[in-house]
Amino acid sequence: MAASLIATPFALSLPAQAAGPDKDHSVQVDGFTSVEAGGGWTEGTVTVKNDADAVYNTQHLVLYFGQQYLGLDQVAVEYADGASGAWQPAKLVAQELGGQFKGYEGVSTDLTGAAVEVQPHATHVFKLRAKLVQSKHEGPTFGFAIQAFLSPGLDKTGQAGNWTALAPVKNVPVSGLTTAVTGLPKAVPADGKPHAFQVSIKTANGFDWHLTNGSFFLWAGQKYGKMEGPAACDAEVDVQNPADGSWHKVGLKAAGYDGNDVDLVKWATGPVDNRVLNARITLGKNFKSTTDDTELDFGYYPGAGGPDLFWTTQKFTSTPVDGAPECVNPDAPATTPATPAPTASAATSAPAVVPAGAATSTPSAGPKAAVAAAGTGSKAELADTGSSGLGLTAGVAGALLAAGGAAVVLARRARRS
Structure with missing residues (x-):
């Protein structure tokens, strides 16, 4: 097909970044192979990495879901701290990203509500699971995106203000x-x-x-x-x-x-x-x-x-x-095809009888x-x-x-x- 000429309206809008990249600390989202609307949980992990010589405990772990077009009532999220941690619900908030599609502006969470602590040259892994639930909104026909940030926390618009590190967007295929x-x-x-x-x-x-x-x-x-x-x-x-x-x-x-x-x-x-x-x-x-x-x-x-x-x-x-x-x-x-004129022999024969159901008419x-x-x-x-x-x-x-x-x-x- 010809090259696509119509841009999708749902492009991710990033909040402001703090001055300079953070080379010692990073965050990564893994897993989440697919999610079925109205189905069970899809699971993965979020990993915070500290390559510095000192303990890292200044930034929060902020997550975005939906890239601007997911309603707050469409997703449920739970997390566990470490492989043996108990599952607990994440506190989700609606993002306010300009009002282009009111009610579809994305969902975010400050996962633990506090700074994440990571020892020197170590990682801190969180288990994460999410599912798409029945809501009043249209289903996510453009996929289900997850992105993680390291930042001071959520600002009043539900964004990761002044983030220092971010993970690539994880586009989770949606089925159902x-x-x-x-x-x-x-x-x-x-x-x-x-x-x-x-x-x-x-x-x-x-x-x-x-x-x-x-x-x-x-x-x-x-x-x-x-x-x-x-x-x-x-x-x-x-x-x-x-x-x-x-x-x-x-x-x-x-x-x-x-x-x-x-x-x-x-x-x-x-x-x-x-x-x-x-x-x-x-x-x-x-x-x-x-x-x-x-x-x-x-x-x-x-x-x-x-x-x-x-x-x-x-x-x-x-x-x-x-x-x-x-x-x-x-x-x-x-x-209706024209009826041929009767031949001389046909004219002298017995009158023709039209079989039942054979007559045609022009539809009204x-x-x-x-x-x-x-x-x-x-x-x-x-x-x-x-x-x-x-x-x-x-x-x-x-x-x-x-x-x-x-x-x-x-x-x-x-x-x-």
Whole structure:
């Protein structure tokens, strides 16, 4: 894919450093291989090292969690002093780093509340464990970061003021959220007709990530792909409103974090740990793509390339179809083939009887007709899909599309403020 052009908004902002580096003392974070939202503890260690000839007992051990986008109610932390020490809760405070994302500004702690003592040419090791708990905030889709400082303690904003040493950021992978495009055909013809698919969003441990929105990105490959997506006449993706079966056109560009236009609160159905979004894709006669790297993506565009748990990619191929419209219109009525004129011999035979169910008609305009057309017209393609197999099967998907008007949105999620 083209080089990422959208920077992630969550860059770490360091507090002020004391004058000059401290060459005799250092701090390091180790362990913490992964953490599952709503799951158990992830464990590691924090080590303070003293290379000086004198006892080190002037600085506190300060820890940051979340790099500005973790809410105070989202994490639990415990520590133990040494290998045999008893676990005890860390006193966590919310950081105030400018208010760019109120309530998501990070979490910090002065671990022991006192200066750490380290003997000459020795180390002092603390065991540390953390877990992500259910909260009112959106789940940490950009990973779970831990960083340690040696400093006089926390200032009034929750930062390690005048720190003398710091550890590199430990980016702990987060699991428990699986997003997939399901039911998308391996080959989506550029025929001007809608082809149905779904987006499934599953979570572990019954965890509610409070995901309120996302966005699609249609990448036409290295030769034809553009960050702003294809031309409006060449491609369209629509999402279904389960309340009335209506379809809503959404954007196809590489959207920034605040540019997502797919309303998951309104348009996704199912419990908090198994949400399903019904959608359709329509490609026009002028849609051009390369065969090996065309893809439909969904979630939060990765931007600068950092961790991004809410992002899925599904490849497909596409070829032009003769007679496709110049500009896509997924709600255009289906055309009925012209009936050949009767021959002379047919005119003298017995009157023709139309078998039951063989008559065809032009679908009426409106949401219900669009739902039926999308569900029926794409049934064959759904049997041979390029999806990972997660979420709904093709048969269930068609049934959901046909019954979309009866679906109910279960809960409304709070948006990031």
